[in-house]
Amino acid sequence: MKKLAKLFEKGGKLEKLYPLYEALDTFVLTPGKATKKAPHVRDAADLKRMMVFVVIALIPATLMGIYNAGCQIQSFKGGDCSLLSCFGVGLMQVLPIILVSYMAGGFWEVLFAVVRKHEINEGFLVTGLLYALVLPPTIPLWQVAVGISFGIVIGKEIFGGTGFNVLNPALAARAFVFFAYPAQLSGDAVWVAVDGFTKATPLAVVAGAGKGGSAIAALAEAGYSFKDMFVGFIPGAIGETSTLACLVGLVFLLITRVASWRIVAGCALGLVGTSLLFMCFQGENSLTFFSLPPHWHLVMGGFAFGAVFMATDPVSASATNTGRWIYGVLIGVLVVLIRMVNPAYPEGVMLAILFMNVFAPLIDHFVVEGHIKKRLAYIEGKKG
Amino acid sequence: MRLKWCEGFNPNAKSGLKDVRPYLxxxxxxxxxxxxxxxxxxxxxxxxxxxxxELDLPKQVAIQPPDFRGVRLRLRVKEGDVVKVGTPVLEDKDCTQVHVVSPVSGKVVAINRGEKRALLQVVIETDGKQETVAxxxxxxxxxxxxxxxxxxxxxxxxxxxxxxxxxxxxxxxxxxxxxxxxxxxxxxxxxxxxxxxxxxxxxxxxxxxxxxxxxxxxxxxxxxxxxxxxxxxxxxxxxxxxxxxxxxxxxxxxxxxxxxxxxxxxxxxxxxxxxxxxxxxxxxxxxxxxxGVFSPVKVVVTTGEGVEKRVYKKTIIGAPVSHIIGEAAKSNMRYISGSVLTGINVGAQGYVCFYDSQITVIPEGGKREILGWALPGLNKYSFSKTFASSLINKNEDVSLDADEHGGHRAIVFNSVYDDYVALDVMTYFLLKAALSGDIEEAERLGILECDEEDFALATFACPSKTDVGGIIREGLDLIEKEG
Structure with a gap:
């Protein structure tokens, strides 16, 4: 082991690949570095631990996504619908996407770490999986690679790497492929991995229904029940369909205090408030979406996944507690606005979060200015 | 020899109003x-x-210029000089009236310097008489x-x-x-x-x-x-x-x-x-x-799991750690003058720093564990809730070693700091201002109220192992330099 270490340390033959060595080495063993100065003792939690916890929180959504992808195929083909076969079929479909996402993303991470001579940040473990889970199961693998490359390089590395990015890299990647390859990323044909099979997602069903109708009736007609949408047996992006799985992940993230509860609560509050407001203005000629109750909004589309896993990314979110509330609420508001008022595209979670990512520094700016004013007032008050 | 020159420090004495002045x-x-x-x-x-x-007079003491941070000190004595209790040993270059004086009577035996001839220690051998300057x-x-x-x-x-x-x-x-x-x-x-x-x-x-x-x-x-x-x-x-x-x-x-x-x-x-x-x-x-005398008395408390006899020890300024602890030095232990959060690693052969009143001895860090990120961690100490130990409400005292428990990374979890800083400052934004050298913004955010030690717990808790206090210190140094 020590011999190997020498190769990568300063003066060694493979000195340049030190970040890669460090990543693998500390994966197996803790770094075991003594502190150099005060504080002499440190918390046992490191970034690796925290990031791995996000990945653990994603496991239910991943498993449900794999199972559902298989289930959708099998139920259309009329094949074996047992748990095992659905899972197997789903795994064949989803695993390559996850692997390609990790490999292509990992390549860029390592490259930048080597060139910039810094450690490989474990945040990539989360980004790679998040990105894979918001893709439709039918996406061509080369598009997976192109997307994650864009997300990592343009979304993160050109800003200076992890910790400096304005946008959530997984969402930046998703947005890129969405606008670059709309045929493979939107429409009714991409959600179930069977050729020629089209099925509208619940959001598309409501968006496409005639004016003045009942959204719940339209959904029932298309074969969607609240329970199916909550548990996740609907067509959609791999990881986003099951609100239940997202909730399990959320509970885990909140118990371990890895995610900010303020952001998630803000998102839910914004969504419920705005959809209630629209319900109040419901009329005979209003869009069908106006009649959709808030709790249906919560389980449809990528809201649960986005609010729990994407909006809570601490780097691209607001960094003040007040800011986190504002940021969360505005995401919720924007999700409903995009779903209802924008006729072109019924799903608004990705764009809402990206939009608020851009605004998060501005929100923080005002919160910090307010804090500074309060501080000065406190000091002045103490004088008197 | 017992110290006769000490003031009457007797904490065990009954406190009462009798010996206290009437206007109290x-x-x-x-x-x-x-x-x-x-x-x-x-x-x-x-x-x-x-x-x-109560300890005997140590054989040697050291005055350590690095204890007086931010002040340029120069020597007032040279090797071989005889000094008394209260004889100036160092003086401030910018204000020569300010001196640091000898806590013992005896002879200057060594002047230790570091890189660029920076003064590190003035070692004085005691003669046991404790003659004082009046x-x-x-x-x-x-x-x-x-x-x-x-x-x-x-x-x-x-x-x-x-x-x-x-x-x-x-x-x-x-x-x-x-x-x-x-x-x-x-x-x-x-x-x-x-x-x-x-x-x-x-x-x-x-x-x-x-x-x-x-x-x-x-x-x-x-x-x-x-x-x-x-x-x-x-x-x-x-x-x-x-x-x-x-x-x-x-x-x-x-x-x-x-x-x-x-x-x-x-x-x-x-x-x-x-x-x-x-x-x-x-x-x-x-x-x-x-x-009319300079009193060199200092009470130092010996703490940490690396010390057998943990009590309050009455000694003098600049006393050696080994003398105060009075035990054989152990290997694989870190000897800290001060606490684990803000002290200095002086080693078993070092001296207690001027402003410190504590010695802490804890196990040295550097042990590697297999798959540390994945194990439940029943014996891990963390402010976070990511270890199984947080599920058990342990009121026991914890054993911590001098290990970083992780590699340095960019800051990701920026909300961990403020819970552990008792000042009304936004730590993450203060850090950003200090790192980018934006003095004006750092001052508006309250850096002038802060010192390294106020952020020790934030540094402790940071999962990215960022030296929060160190960055604040650099920011303050920059402000001082720019006037």
């Missing part, structure tokens, strides 16, 4: 409690018993009549000036400045720190004389900050001078930090200065005035 009032009920909510106590293994052991005596009742100028010159001449430090920047106070107030640091909440209340028991007379002297140095007030439960005679009663104010603090660390006290009592704004002084040094000041 009972305190307690008057003083409101300032409750600190943010922060956390690290219950480290190895607390000291409340018992005092300074002018000022009886306690005369002090109210003395002028500011007389007080200052007496402090400078007697060599106790370096005990006065200023905020911002935490360095020796400037002679030409009058601070807006002076803080007496009479509590300490750092892990395993000395109980200052216990230290002051039986010292009411000297402590109150010292406060009267300090009151002469400022137009504002002298703020004595101590723990809610303090009961020593020095803190349970107070002189009726309107310039001396008492404040009780309660809560987890950093409730005992001087920065926390200043922030909650009399915060500093740009262009303002406050001074602070350790409670023990107030006794030193009083002794100089009343008896």
């Amino acid at each position: 009032k009972k305190r307690k009920s008057f003083v409101e409690v300032i409750q600190i909510k943010k922060g956390k106590d690290i219950k480290l293994k190895g607390a000291a018993e409340k018992q005092v052991e 300074f002018k005596k000022h009886p306690a009742e005369n002090i109210p009549l003395m002028s500011h100028k007389e007080i200052v010159s007496c402090l400078l001449e007697g060599g106790v000036w370096p005990v006065l430090r200023q905020r911002p920047f935490s360095k020796i106070a400037r002679v030409d400045q009058k601070p807006k107030s002076i803080f007496v640091h009479a509590m300490n909440t750092e892990p395993l720190a000395m109980d200052v209340d216990y230290r002051l028991n039986g010292q009411a007379k000297g402590f109150h004389t010292g406060l009267d002297i300090l009151a002469k140095l400022t137009e504002g007030s002298v703020h004595v900050c101590f723990h809610k439960e303090a009961s020593s005679d020095a803190l349970a009663n107070f002189p009726s001078s309107s310039k001396i104010k008492y404040h009780r603090f309660d809560g987890p660390h950093p409730a005992g930090n001087v920065g926390t006290h200043i922030h909650h009592v009399d915060p500093v704004h740009k262009g303002e200065f406050v001074w602070f002084v350790e409670a023990e040094d107030v006794l030193r000041i009083a002794k100089l005035f009343v008896e």
Whole structure:
């Protein structure tokens, strides 16, 4: 082991690949570095631990996504619908996407770490999986690679790497492929991995229904029940369909205090408030979406996944507690606005979060200015 | 040989009003409690018993210029010089009236230098006589009549000036400045720190004389900050001078930090200065005035799981760690002057730093564990809730080694800091301003109220292993340099 270490340390033959060595080495063993100065003792939690916890929180959504992808195929083909076969079929479909996402993303991470001579940040473990889970199961693998490359390089590395990015890299990647390859990323044909099979997602069903109708009736007609949408047996992006799985992940993230509860609560509050407001203005000629109750909004589309896993990314979110509330609420508001008022595209979670990512520094700016004013007032008050 | 020259420090003496001056009032009920909510106590293994052991005079002591950060010091002695207790050893290049004096009588045997010939240590061998330089005596009742100028010159001449430090920047106070107030640091909440209340028991007379002297140095007030439960005679009663104010603090660390006290009592704004002084040094000041001698007495508490005998030890300034601990040095242990959060690794052969009153010995870090990120971690200590240990409500003291427990990464979890900083600052934004050298923004965010030690817990908790306090220190250094 020590011999190997020498190769990568300063003066060694493979000195340049030190970040890669460090990543693998500390994966197996803790770094075991003594502190150099005060504080002499440190918390046992490191970034690796925290990031791995996000990945653990994603496991239910991943498993449900794999199972559902298989289930959708099998139920259309009329094949074996047992748990095992659905899972197997789903795994064949989803695993390559996850692997390609990790490999292509990992390549860029390592490259930048080597060139910039810094450690490989474990945040990539989360980004790679998040990105894979918001893709439709039918996406061509080369598009997976192109997307994650864009997300990592343009979304993160050109800003200076992890910790400096304005946008959530997984969402930046998703947005890129969405606008670059709309045929493979939107429409009714991409959600179930069977050729020629089209099925509208619940959001598309409501968006496409005639004016003045009942959204719940339209959904029932298309074969969607609240329970199916909550548990996740609907067509959609791999990881986003099951609100239940997202909730399990959320509970885990909140118990371990890895995610900010303020952001998630803000998102839910914004969504419920705005959809209630629209319900109040419901009329005979209003869009069908106006009649959709808030709790249906919560389980449809990528809201649960986005609010729990994407909006809570601490780097691209607001960094003040007040800011986190504002940021969360505005995401919720924007999700409903995009779903209802924008006729072109019924799903608004990705764009809402990206939009608020851009605004998060501005929100923080005002919160910090307010804090500074309060501080000065406190000091002045103490004088008197 | 027993130390005969020590002042009568006897914490075990019954505290009562009998030996206290008649104008003293009972305190307690008057003083409101300032409750600190943010922060956390690290219950480290190895607390000291409340018992005092008097040590013999050490063979050698060291005066260490790096203890006086931010001040350029030069030598007043050379190797072979004979010194007495109170002989100047170092002086401030920028203000030659300020000196650091010898705590012993004896001979200068070594002057140790580091890189670029920076002064590291002046080692003095003791002759056992403890001959003192005689300074002018000022009886306690005369002090109210003395002028500011007389007080200052007496402090400078007697060599106790370096005990006065200023905020911002935490360095020796400037002679030409009058601070807006002076803080007496009479509590300490750092892990395993000395109980200052216990230290002051039986010292009411000297402590109150010292406060009267300090009151002469400022137009504002002298703020004595101590723990809610303090009961020593020095803190349970107070002189009726309107310039001396008492404040009780309660809560987890950093409730005992001087920065926390200043922030909650009399915060500093740009262009303002406050001074602070350790409670023990107030006794030193009083002794100089009343008896006309420099008192080198220092009580050091030995703590941490690496020490067998953990008690309060009465010794002198600059004493060697090995002498104070009095045990054979152990391998794989870290010997810290100060606490685990803010102390300095001096090694088993080192000396206690000038302002410290604690030695902590903990196991050295550097052990590697397999798959540390994945295991449940029943025995891991963490402020976060990511280890199984957080599910078990353990009230036991924890054993911590000097390990970083992770690699350095970019900051991702930026919300962990503020819960552990007891000042009203936004740590993450302050960090960004300090890192980018944006002095103006850092000042607006309150960096002048801060010091490295106020962020020790934030550094402890950071999963990215960022040296939060170090960055704040660099920011302050930059501000000082730019004037």
